[in-house]
Amino acid sequence: MLAAYTELKYAEKVKQFLLKKGVLHLDHLPVKELDHIFFAMNKKVAVPNAKVVNTKFSFPERQKPVTIDELLKGKLTAKELELLPRTQELVGEILILEIPDELKKKEKIIAEAYLKANKHIFTVVKKSDIHTGQFRTRKVTVLAGKKTKETVHHENGIELKLHLERTYFSARSGSERLRIAQLTKSGEEVLVMFSGAAPYPLVIAKNSEARHVYGIELNPEAHTYALENVLLNNLQDRVTILHGDVKRKIPPLKKRFDRVVMPLPKTGEQFLDLALLKAKKGAFIHLYSFLDETEIDAYAKKVKEICNKLGYSVKVLDKVKCGQFSPGVFRVCLDMKVLS
Numbered sequence: 001m002l003a004a005y006t007e008l009k010y011a012e013k014v015k016q017f018l019l020k021k022g023v024l025h026l027d028h029l030p031v032k033e034l035d036h037i038f039f040a041m042n043k044k045v046a047v048p049n050a051k052v053v054n055t056k057f058s059f060p061e062r063q064k065p066v067t068i069d070e071l072l073k074g075k076l077t078a079k080e081l082e083l084l085p086r087t088q089e090l091v092g093e094i095l096i097l098e099i100p101d102e103l104k105k106k107e108k109i110i111a112e113a114y115l116k117a118n119k120h121i122f123t124v125v126k127k128s129d130i131h132t133g134q135f136r137t138r139k140v141t142v143l144a145g146k147k148t149k150e151t152v153h154h155e156n157g158i159e160l161k162l163h164l165e166r167t168y169f170s171a172r173s174g175s176e177r178l179r180i181a182q183l184t185k186s187g188e189e190v191l192v193m194f195s196g197a198a199p200y201p202l203v204i205a206k207n208s209e210a211r212h213v214y215g216i217e218l219n220p221e222a223h224t225y226a227l228e229n230v231l232l233n234n235l236q237d238r239v240t241i242l243h244g245d246v247k248r249k250i251p252p253l254k255k256r257f258d259r260v261v262m263p264l265p266k267t268g269e270q271f272l273d274l275a276l277l278k279a280k281k282g283a284f285i286h287l288y289s290f291l292d293e294t295e296i297d298a299y300a301k302k303v304k305e306i307c308n309k310l311g312y313s314v315k316v317l318d319k320v321k322c323g324q325f326s327p328g329v330f331r332v333c334l335d336m337k338v339l340s
């Protein structure tokens with residue numbers, strides 16, 4: 001086979017030359033021989049610092065990344081392939097497979113294909129129900145790979161250990177967490193109500209100059225993960241997590257905050273009295289809700305009225321769509337400022 005033969009010290013130079021000329025055979029890996037190296041070529045050209053030779057041996061094939069479609073060809077019909085959602089949620093090394101009912105019979109085959117297609121995936125699970133109960137947890141079933149539901153997720157410069165069934169977590173909210181961190185100003189004291197395994201407190205602390213971030217979580221298992229995650233990220237000097245019900249934990253707090261984050265979309269507004277009680281004048285509140293697109297303005301108006309009834313005046317600065325719950329229904333964050 002045609003090849004450029006050079007000393008190892010010229011390897012990078014020769015490779016760049018071959019790439020620039022478009023003559024490097026990309027299907028083959030280079031072969032080393034003592035202090036020399038062979039690069040397979042697809043056309044004969046003169047190469048500076050190398051001899052062009054015809055080798056007797058054949059070069060090893062470069063492994064091409066295989067796509068899900070290639071792996072499922074022949075196992076799923078073209079119509080079935082079209083039904084497969086193109087984006088799936090990856091939490092740490094676990095892929096959470098979302099597939100329509102029509103493909104249920106083939107879920108194991110699909111799960112195995114994802115394992116093969118991505119070397120970062122060790123386990124594929126499917127959701128067995130939606131988030132329910134006060135802890136907002138859900139059941140998942142392992143379909144393929146390592147039988148585990150615990151993983152370490154990497155996001156916005158932090159590591160987060162969590163269990164998919166015992167703690168709430170959504171990788172899809174990563175950019176929203178970073179948005180809040182980027183709004184946080186130097187020296188702020190931040191309260192995250194409903195902090196779960198601590199993704200918000202850690203992302204805010206890591207990506208802002210907040211003086212201190214506090215989290216409060218009711219679920220004892222999520223709280224235990226949160227404590228471990230604070231240590232894992234070496235943020236124990238700037239993050240404190242409390243365990244318990246915000247209704248009991250917030251009133252006795254001796255401090256007031258520059259920013260309060262309320263990531264409990266179904267019922268968050270029921271806890272506005274607590275957020276307002278500990279928010280400084282001029283503080284920011286981020287309140288989450290699941291809303292139909294057509295209801296967003298009415299919801300903002302309702303929230304302002306709730307605050308007024310509680311004796312506070314707030315300004316809604318922004319209504320940010322930060323995720324899709326179902327067709328037409330969004331996870332929306334109201335960014336508010338406490339005026340008085």
Ligand SMILES: C[S@@+](CC[C@H](N)C(=O)[O-])C[C@H]1O[C@@H](n2cnc3c(N)ncnc32)[C@H](O)[C@@H]1O
Pocket residue numbers: 134135136168169170173193194195196197198199200216217218219222244245246247263264265
């Ligand atoms: C939607 S999850 C959000 C968790 C976390 N902030 C995240 O983004 O991954 C809501 C969390 O609030 C917690 N929670 C519900 N009611 C609570 C309460 N009254 N006091 C404290 N935490 C509560 C649940 O256990 C759950 O972990």
